Amino acid sequence: MNSELEYLPVPAADLDRIRCNGHDDYGNRLLPQISGDGAPLRCCLRLSVAGEEISLIAHRPSPLGGAYAEVGPVFIHVGECPGYAGDGFPSDFLERHAVLRPYDEAGLMLDGVLVEPGTSEGELKRLFDDPAVALVHVRNVVAGCWNFSVRRRTA
Numbered sequence: 001m002n003s004e005l006e007y008l009p010v011p012a013a014d015l016d017r018i019r020c021n022g023h024d025d026y027g028n029r030l031l032p033q034i035s036g037d038g039a040p041l042r043c044c045l046r047l048s049v050a051g052e053e054i055s056l057i058a059h060r061p062s063p064l065g066g067a068y069a070e071v072g073p074v075f076i077h078v079g080e081c082p083g084y085a086g087d088g089f090p091s092d093f094l095e096r097h098a099v100l101r102p103y104d105e106a107g108l109m110l111d112g113v114l115v116e117p118g119t120s121e122g123e124l125k126r127l128f129d130d131p132a133v134a135l136v137h138v139r140n141v142v143a144g145c146w147n148f149s150v151r152r153r154t155a
């Protein structure tokens, strides 16, 4: 039933614009750094391996707008990358603690759920049982940084 949900990285058009401009939409320069292991990459939805050229930029992950649509820091590849081609919950993020934040159509936050490693996917499906939920952010626990968004797949 994975195909019912869609897992969304930073949109390709946003990545193209940021890489072309050399800075993000908030004026922060795209400064390359060499990654260690385990930086969560929001372009490809996987963890980095040591030696990749990545950059920390600011991104506003909610297309819904509203007061909850905050801007936060995310790692991306500096150069072009394949993006997320997977179908289903990104496997590198399965065994992590996470916070799931569901939002309604207007972008208002409905709830917040702290999940244990290995339980994110099941908790997500449970959240989408509520028809009021339009979008869910999967975020890091301590800093709250956005990792990716999830929505129902439209036919």
Ligand SMILES: [Zn+2]
Pocket (backbone or CB within 6 Å): 041, 043, 044, 045, 076, 077, 081, 082, 083
């Ligand atoms: Zn990437």
